[in-house]
Amino acid sequence: xxxxxxxxxxxxxxxxxxxxxxxxxxxxxxxxxxxxxxxxxxxxxxxxxxxxxxxxxxxxxxxxxxxxxxxxxxxxxxxxxxxxxxxxxxxxxxxxxxxxxxxxxxxxxxxxxxxxxxxxxxxxxxxxxxxxxxxxxxxxxxxxxxxxxxxxxxxxxxxxxxx
Amino acid sequence: xxxxxxxxxxxxxxxxxxxxxxxxxxxxxxxxxxxxxxxxxxxxxxxxxxxxxxxxxxxxxxxxxxxxxxxxxxxxxxxxxxxxxxxxxxxxxxxxxxxxxxxxxxxxxxxxxxxxxxxxxxxxxxxxxxxxxxxxxxxxxxxxxxx
Numbered sequence: 001x002x003x004x005x006x007x008x009x010x011x012x013x014x015x016x017x018x019x020x021x022x023x024x025x026x027x028x029x030x031x032x033x034x035x036x037x038x039x040x041x042x043x044x045x046x047x048x049x050x051x052x053x054x055x056x057x058x059x060x061x062x063x064x065x066x067x068x069x070x071x072x073x074x075x076x077x078x079x080x081x082x083x084x085x086x087x088x089x090x091x092x093x094x095x096x097x098x099x100x101x102x103x104x105x106x107x108x109x110x111x112x113x114x115x116x117x118x119x120x121x122x123x124x125x126x127x128x129x130x131x132x133x134x135x136x137x138x139x140x141x142x143x144x145x146x147x148x149x150x151x152x153x154x155x156x157x158x159x160x161x162x163x
Numbered sequence: 164x165x166x167x168x169x170x171x172x173x174x175x176x177x178x179x180x181x182x183x184x185x186x187x188x189x190x191x192x193x194x195x196x197x198x199x200x201x202x203x204x205x206x207x208x209x210x211x212x213x214x215x216x217x218x219x220x221x222x223x224x225x226x227x228x229x230x231x232x233x234x235x236x237x238x239x240x241x242x243x244x245x246x247x248x249x250x251x252x253x254x255x256x257x258x259x260x261x262x263x264x265x266x267x268x269x270x271x272x273x274x275x276x277x278x279x280x281x282x283x284x285x286x287x288x289x290x291x292x293x294x295x296x297x298x299x300x301x302x303x304x305x306x307x308x309x310x
Binding site: 020047094 | 171172173176177178179180183184185186187193196198201204205207208211212213214215216217218219220221224225231233235245248250254255256257258259260261262263264266267268294296298299300301302303304
């Protein structure tokens with residue numbers, strides 16, 4: 001079921017208004033409503049609908065994890081039995097310090113890995129400990145793995161949504 | 164950053180209320196006053212401790228598309244290829260990684276159909292193969308680290 005066209009327009013306006021974040025005032029949602037020239041109730045209703053639909057993952061803060069001391073990150077990649085990868089991927093994703101856990105296609109012969117789990121730590125040794133935890137979860141279902149550390153950020157721009 | 168900042172980050176990572184006076188509600192949870200929370204969130208954003216405050220959108224649910232992609236770039240050509248890849252506005256992130264596949268980037272477009280032409284443009288511009296790794300299944304995308 002598609003949203004009512006006017007809801008779609010409202011949602012696009014809200015995404016544009018909120019992609020740089022919420023205003024830091026006592027009534028931030030009212031401030032957004034005022035900026036868009038709509039009633040606060042409509043802002044609340046559309047944000048609730050977008051949360052329910054998953055178009056908004058959550059409302060909250062995103063810390064700069066380097067600032068918090070989480071300076072090591074490794075992309076761990078695993079060649080996991082196709083019959084088991086979906087069940088095990090969920091378990092790996094549930095581990096603390098694993099973000100962005102995905103199943104992706106292999107590119108044989110260069111790339112045999114089908115499970116990607118980004119691991120964060122305060123030091124590379126901590127990343128290695130987490131990778132060992134993942135290895136325990138995967139057990140014999142993982143035939144091979146590797147950890148790719150980033151050596152340089154070449155580009156990092158926020159994702160922008162157009163009009 | 165003090166203990167109250169850490170408590171705020173921990174509390175707000177989990178969620179910011181959707182109500183008339185959300186700062187008041189969240190401040191009560193942290194045991195501080197509404198205006199103090201506003202001032203601290205402002206400061207944590209200004210000094211770069213927080214990179215974002217507000218709704219976190221899922222670009223795919225909004226109609227957009229992403230893919231992770233990688234290239235095997237000869238060392239001698241690395242800087243040239245990095246400049247060519249980074250020049251495309253559709254390339255959101257690009258990392259050098261220690262692996263034969265040494266350049267890893269994210270292509271983000273407003274529609275799923277736009278991904279393949281962008282990858283084609285990168286291959287023509289650089290003369291190198293691009294290996295696309297579109298996600299087939301997402302198990303978890305959420306990073307909540309203790310502050």
